Amino acid sequence: xxxxxxxxxxxxLGAAAGLSAAGPAGAxxxxxxxxxDGPSKDAILRFVLxxxxxxxxxxxxxxxxxxxxxxxxxxxxxxxxxxxxxxxFDRVPTVVKAKPELxxxxxxxxxxxxxREAIAKLSLDDLLKIVGATLSGMDVDAYRDEVLAWIGGAxxxxxxxxxxxxxxxxxxxxxxxxxxxxxxxxxxxxGGQDFVRTYAERVYGIPPEQVVGSAGGLxxxxxxxxxxxxxxxxKLLLNDNNAGKAENIHLMIGRxxxxxxxxxxxxxxxxxxxxxxxGTRLAMLVLHDDDKREYAYGPAQGLPDTRVxxxxxxxxxxxxxxxxxxxxxKDDWKRIFAFD
Amino acid sequence: xxxxxxxxxxxxLGAAAGLSAAGPAGAxxxxxxxxxDGPSKDAILRFVLxxxxxxxxxxxxxxxxxxxxxxxxxxxxxxxxxxxxxxxFDRVPTVVKAKPELxxxxxxxxxxxxxREAIAKLSLDDLLKIVGATLSGMDVDAYRDEVLAWIGGAxxxxxxxxxxxxxxxxxxxxxxxxxxxxxxxxxxxxGGQDFVRTYAERVYGIPPEQVVGSAGGLxxxxxxxxxxxxxxxxKLLLNDNNAGKAENIHLMIGRxxxxxxxxxxxxxxxxxxxxxxxGTRLAMLVLHDDDKREYAYGPAQGLPDTRVxxxxxxxxxxxxxxxxxxxxxKDDWKRIFAFD
Numbered sequence: 001x002x003x004x005x006x007x008x009x010x011x012x013l014g015a016a017a018g019l020s021a022a023g024p025a026g027a028x029x030x031x032x033x034x035x036x037d038g039p040s041k042d043a044i045l046r047f048v049l050x051x052x053x054x055x056x057x058x059x060x061x062x063x064x065x066x067x068x069x070x071x072x073x074x075x076x077x078x079x080x081x082x083x084x085x086x087x088x089f090d091r092v093p094t095v096v097k098a099k100p101e102l103x104x105x106x107x108x109x110x111x112x113x114x115x116r117e118a119i120a121k122l123s124l125d126d127l128l129k130i131v132g133a134t135l136s137g138m139d140v141d142a143y144r145d146e147v148l149a150w151i152g153g154a155x156x157x158x159x160x161x162x163x164x165x166x167x168x169x170x171x172x173x174x175x176x177x178x179x180x181x182x183x184x185x186x187x188x189x190x191g192g193q194d195f196v197r198t199y200a201e202r203v204y205g206i207p208p209e210q211v212v213g214s215a216g217g218l219x220x221x222x223x224x225x226x227x228x229x230x231x232x233x234x235k236l237l238l239n240d241n242n243a244g245k246a247e248n249i250h251l252m253i254g255r256x257x258x259x260x261x262x263x264x265x266x267x268x269x270x271x272x273x274x275x276x277x278x279g280t281r282l283a284m285l286v287l288h289d290d291d292k293r294e295y296a297y298g299p300a301q302g303l304p305d306t307r308v309x310x311x312x313x314x315x316x317x318x319x320x321x322x323x324x325x326x327x328x329x330k331d332d333w334k335r336i337f338a339f340d
Numbered sequence: 341x342x343x344x345x346x347x348x349x350x351x352x353l354g355a356a357a358g359l360s361a362a363g364p365a366g367a368x369x370x371x372x373x374x375x376x377d378g379p380s381k382d383a384i385l386r387f388v389l390x391x392x393x394x395x396x397x398x399x400x401x402x403x404x405x406x407x408x409x410x411x412x413x414x415x416x417x418x419x420x421x422x423x424x425x426x427x428x429f430d431r432v433p434t435v436v437k438a439k440p441e442l443x444x445x446x447x448x449x450x451x452x453x454x455x456r457e458a459i460a461k462l463s464l465d466d467l468l469k470i471v472g473a474t475l476s477g478m479d480v481d482a483y484r485d486e487v488l489a490w491i492g493g494a495x496x497x498x499x500x501x502x503x504x505x506x507x508x509x510x511x512x513x514x515x516x517x518x519x520x521x522x523x524x525x526x527x528x529x530x531g532g533q534d535f536v537r538t539y540a541e542r543v544y545g546i547p548p549e550q551v552v553g554s555a556g557g558l559x560x561x562x563x564x565x566x567x568x569x570x571x572x573x574x575k576l577l578l579n580d581n582n583a584g585k586a587e588n589i590h591l592m593i594g595r596x597x598x599x600x601x602x603x604x605x606x607x608x609x610x611x612x613x614x615x616x617x618x619g620t621r622l623a624m625l626v627l628h629d630d631d632k633r634e635y636a637y638g639p640a641q642g643l644p645d646t647r648v649x650x651x652x653x654x655x656x657x658x659x660x661x662x663x664x665x666x667x668x669x670k671d672d673w674k675r676i677f678a679f680d
Contacts, residue, residue, distance in 0.1 A: 063547055140590055184549075197594045207403055208594030209524075209549075215591055220583035220609055228612045230590050237577075237591070243560035250480055250570050251555055251577070252592060254537045254548030269560055272568045 031177040034170040034335040047282040058280035062182040067259035071189035073309040077166040091134040136234035189213040190241040214240040246273040283324035290330040371517040374510040374675040387622040398620035402522040407599035411529035413649040417506040431474040476574035530581040554580040586613040623664040630670040
């Protein structure tokens with residue numbers, strides 16, 4: 001840490017609510033200990049200082065401090081396939097039990113076959129069919145209980161741990177650091193908002209009302225006992241990907257973020273929209289370039305394309321041109337998981 | 341105020357953040373000075389005490405304290421017609437200037453005629469056509485500026501005051517009282533959320549992200565200079581009335597409210613959904629029964645029906661049966677407006 005960085009850190013830490021000098025006189029607690037020193041960490045510290053120091057030209061009033069984070073691949077592992085898709089696959093036998101005629105129909109037939117190669121080749125349309133079938137007709141409370149039970153028991157096959165353990169420690173630190181400086185942190189995910197809301201408060205400290213995601217329609221009605229229920233419908237209401245992220249930020253939050261963090265082409269418009277506001281705004285993208293500790297993928301690095309978390313060369317170029325920070329998982333993150 | 345009420349008030353005030361005993365020893369500041377003593381005020385104080393006293397059986401953790409308020413007729417005057425509709429009517433000449441062919445087409449022709457009786461007879465479909473035409477094609481920032489300019493200059497014909505002066509003082513006190521006790525206050529309105537968000541923070545202390553309302557679709561694109569813009573589309577995405585209120589509370593907040601306040605059949609499902617949760621929940625409806633200080637309308641009182649803020653006999657009966665509190669504007673509100 002050079003002198004310049006030290007000054008920043010001291011100023012930022014001094015300003016942060018609830019943080020104070022710890023240890024011997026002069027020593028400061030690093031708010032981002034899992035981030036290596038370097039331009040990425042520097043950019044975060046500079047941004048927070050510029051927007052929270054009352055004497056700064058770019059000071060942002062607390063009520064306008066909005067930070068938005070993609071989830072899959074940005075806050076937790078998305079490879080080899082999105083966690084929510086695993087949930088849907090796991091639900092297929094139950095769905096088919098209730099509707100036996102689906103057993104012979106694609107894409108259910110393929111999922112039931114257990115043929116990993118064939119499953120990996122399912123189209124997005126196929127996945128949406130499965131998502132629709134596995135949740136529709138349930139009331140929102142039953143769905144929540146179902147997801148909570150699943151997420152408590154399911155294990156990632158590589159790390160043999162609950163999926164919620166596969167959150168990135170540097171990002172958890174960053175979320176806390178931003179909140180400590182008055183930022184309201186939001187998840188803006190292509191995943192289902194009802195899915196993510198079941199664990200976001202416990203795992204990320206982000207309450208349900210700060211989770212923006214894809215969402216199906218709901219239908220208000222009454223159960224047999226007269227109790228009102230909200231039933232999940234198979235039609236898509238909000239597609240929170242690409243342009244949908246910027247649109248839904250306006251719909252659900254109504255303010256333009258000052259800070260946005262993503263990892264794929266699905267986050268492009270969110271980053272553009274964030275950066276296009278006046279004053280100091282920061283957009284960041286994490287590049288999955290660590291095949292040892294996590295995964296390495298994407299054409300930006302000359303690696304094969306993948307349908308899960310595509311990071312194209314064009315996105316890389318736009319980030320560079322527009323001053324977004326590309327974070328290298330390999331170089332910028334000292335530790336990736338809390339269990340490391 | 342009887343002894344029982346006094347105890348309540350003392351306990352509630354003692355627990356409320358930022359509130360303390362004022363004046364001579366033993367005297368307490370009334371958090372709701374514009375409410376007359378009586379069962380309605382009592383119900384509010386009891387509810388807040390039951391849900392915020394840590395030793396209460398019905399204690400609600402702070403993060404779950406959600407209170408939702410309808411706007412038109414609940415937080416401000418809705419008669420003779422919704423303020424947003426006045427805004428749309430005022431915009432019609434500008435719209436017709438840009439598209440002269442609309443001058444001869446209904447319902448624009450009627451609005452341009454200035455014939456009040458004919459305008460009052462326009463159907464909901466007509467109104468939606470006007471709403472659609474007056475906002476679509478604008479980017480959200482331009483729309484915001486336009487509404488802000490209008491709301492700063494427009495005057496209600498009866499009181500000759502800005503519409504934002506026509507907010508009910510008892511409700512402003514109630515919003516503050518709930519927030520002082522850890523409740524997050526939301527507006528859940530049939531009105532347009534982009535419209536209400538322009539002034540809700542200044543007028544009600546409710547930030548844009550806590551305004552849920554009807555909303556049109558948005559389309560992300562780029563202006564001629566390459567700047568990203570969100571353009572308002574003429575299609576309705578969220579209809580935040582009736583069942584839509586309960587559905588959108590789930591969509592936008594993701595938690596069931598503990599407290600809901602409305603004034604018409606459009607708030608029925610919001611109240612039902614709120615009351616159907618476990619523990620102590622409170623639903624309230626204000627009855628417009630004060631033809632001197634405000635307006636008196638609705639079949640619940642044997643008065644003529646109105647398309648603006650319908651309060652039917654059936655709603656009244658359901659409220660009574662399900663334990664919702666019907667607030668009499670005439671009897672329960674000591675003062676209606678801050679300017680009184």
